[in-house]
Amino acid sequence: MPDLFAGPGGIDLAARQLGIHLTGIERDANAVATRRAAGLPTIHGNVRLHDSRQTSIEDVITAGPPCQTFSIGGTGKGRAVLDLLVATVKTAGADSHVTIPESLDDRTALVLEPLRWILEAAQDRRPYRAVVLEQVPAVLPIWQAYAEVLETLGYNAACGVLHSEEYGVPQTRRRAVLVARLDGPVALPAPTHRRYERGVPQSAGDPSLLSWVSxxxxxxxxxxxxxxxxxxxxxxxxxxxxxxxxxxxxxxxxxxxxxxxxxxxxxxxxxxxxxxxxxxxxxxxxxxWSGRDISQQIGNAAPVQLATALLRAATA
Known part of the structure; x- marks a missing residue:
């Protein structure tokens, strides 16, 4: 099962804990070194150049495309072309083929790669049973367009912006996520922990939820x-x-x-x-942690507890 743009292994580690077998595809040699040191199945390669049809029959696809052109601290190129990206997703759904507009820079265009894999699997009559995608909040309109396409393929899909501390992550991190499945209804995972609010004591809030983690x-x-x-x-x-x-x-x-x-x-x-x-x-x-640029590897990773909640929502 492919994990695209797998990084050092946040989603893969969550999957391993749940008994789900993922193979990460990652271009960065440093992240690959960490993954291999952790014993995570890994293909060192470029997702964009990888032939999805070379993979065996799969069950789940996950992806966390690079966020640099969409994040607040990044270049802003992705945020500037959200309408074009949404239109491209919808056109791809109608055509069953992803055509990358020439005006898109290569890094921004990577947000379309999971859709290519999903459409090619459907064309080959080996559709993924479940889909899990995560990115920075600015990408939510693209995931919403993905959800529309997935529903035409027979999936149930849900997307939104989640707060990582509501799943036990000891940091405040908001992520735009999508979960989809073919074999039943799906919903975003319910919070297990309270949301952090500045000035509100850790003990305050919904008693049915755990306290956020400091x-x-x-x-x-x-x-x-x-x-x-x-x-x-x-x-x-x-x-x-x-x-x-x-x-x-x-x-x-x-x-x-x-x-x-x-x-x-x-x-x-x-x-x-x-x-x-x-x-x-x-x-x-x-x-x-192995290789160089370890701080960057860590910053690029999906939080493990949030990834666990998403995988459970898509596959349980």
């Missing part, structure tokens, strides 16, 4: 600290956000190594290790 909960050996983010608030990069260890982390990105940590007296502490940054993405503390 950085202190995830990294108890650290003791109390304050994170000074590399992000600016209010659009001002000089106004760095701060969070105490008693709340979830800021969204983990490839720049997490720039987060400053301060003790209660304001003294500098060692910055997050790779293992600690991985824990904030839901990976085990002993995950075998």
């Amino acid at each position: 950085m202190a909960d995830a990294l108890p050996e650290r003791g109390p600290f304050t994170v000074v983010s590399n992000y600016g608030t209010g659009g001002d990069p000089k106004n760095r956000g701060r969070r105490a260890s008693t709340v979830p982390a800021f969204t983990v990105t490839g720049k997490i190594s720039r987060f400053r940590l301060l003790d209660p007296d304001g003294h500098e502490l060692p910055r997050f290790t790779h293992a600690e940054a991985g824990v904030l993405q839901g990976f085990p503390a002993d995950y075998p």
